[in-house]
Amino acid sequence: MEISPEAARFIAIGLAAGLGAIGPALGIGWIGKGAMEALGRNPEARGPIMANMILSIAFAEAVAIYVLVVCILLIFIGVR
Numbered sequence: 001m002e003i004s005p006e007a008a009r010f011i012a013i014g015l016a017a018g019l020g021a022i023g024p025a026l027g028i029g030w031i032g033k034g035a036m037e038a039l040g041r042n043p044e045a046r047g048p049i050m051a052n053m054i055l056s057i058a059f060a061e062a063v064a065i066y067v068l069v070v071c072i073l074l075i076f077i078g079v080r
Contacts, residue, residue: 020067
């Protein structure tokens with residue numbers, strides 16, 4: 001069974017999107033875990049911990065958005 005170059009291209013783009021989303025997902029999970037542990041140890045520092053957590057999650061999510069944009073660009077204007 002032979003796979004067409006077009007199908008191989010879409011499979012590669014799908015794998016890139018999937019693998020590119022795993023990193024930010026794990027990062028967001030670790031950020032949340034660290035923030036919850038910090039809150040458990042020092043509940044009085046809730047404000048600064050939550051602010052830093054939200055900022056860190058936004059940066060991690062930006063990586064996933066960059067992956068999405070690159071994959072969409074590869075689908076529509078990728079090398080043929």
